[in-house]
Amino acid sequence: DTAVSQTPKYLVTQMGNDKSIKCEQNLGHDTMYWYKQDSKKFLKIMFSYNNKELIINETVPNRFSPKSPDKAHLNLHINSLELGDSAVYFCASSQEGGQGREQFFGPGTRLTVL
Amino acid sequence: RKEVEQDPGPFNVPEGATVAFNCTYSNSASQSFFWYRQDCRKEPKLLMSVYSSGNEDGRFTAQLNRASQYISLLIRDSKLSDSATYLCVVQKAAGNKLTFGGGTRVLVKP
Numbered sequence: 326d327t328a329v330s331q332t333p334k335y336l337v338t339q340m341g342n343d344k345s346i347k348c349e350q351n352l353g354h355d356t357m358y359w360y361k362q363d364s365k366k367f368l369k370i371m372f373s374y375n376n377k378e379l380i381i382n383e384t385v386p387n388r389f390s391p392k393s394p395d396k397a398h399l400n401l402h403i404n405s406l407e408l409g410d411s412a413v414y415f416c417a418s419s420q421e422g423g424q425g426r427e428q429f430f431g432p433g434t435r436l437t438v439l
Numbered sequence: 440r441k442e443v444e445q446d447p448g449p450f451n452v453p454e455g456a457t458v459a460f461n462c463t464y465s466n467s468a469s470q471s472f473f474w475y476r477q478d479c480r481k482e483p484k485l486l487m488s489v490y491s492s493g494n495e496d497g498r499f500t501a502q503l504n505r506a507s508q509y510i511s512l513l514i515r516d517s518k519l520s521d522s523a524t525y526l527c528v529v530q531k532a533a534g535n536k537l538t539f540g541g542g543t544r545v546l547v548k549p
Contacts, residue, residue: 430482
């Protein structure tokens, strides 16, 4: 009965590879997000989707491409992985956009690029 | 200057003591404020929202000072289980984007 789930939990890969991380939420929320938490622990938003539409796209290399097949899923595909992509990636969801909405986070995907 | 700044700590707190720490934000148009808690190698979870008049949730008290653009968190009667990183989070008026501080690490020791 996990609210926000991500797969895989750990991902170790070589530079230059392409990988995907999947996220699903069963909370019935309309908005989903991808965050990156780097080694210094800063959590930064990358993308936000509301009802499958992209609403936030921070300055992220275009090697990162989110895809939302439906409002319960938001996947992240990364092309040509670089060393600097190593981080923990968190998916989150919240009720329809507005002020003061709690965001629920998935358990994170720890990506290591060698 | 970072949008949301926090003292990274760690704050070493004896069990049962009180600890307080602040967070400053740079955007005066910020509308909503939160404290999230993140345990080691876990995801962030909402601890409490911060309201203009200040609010309390059990042993936790949050305050907002809009004039000086900071929020604070006070933990009374600290428990070992309070050991975590506390993330200050600010939300702007437009959209749902949350901006996180780097976190303040609290270690409660017996």
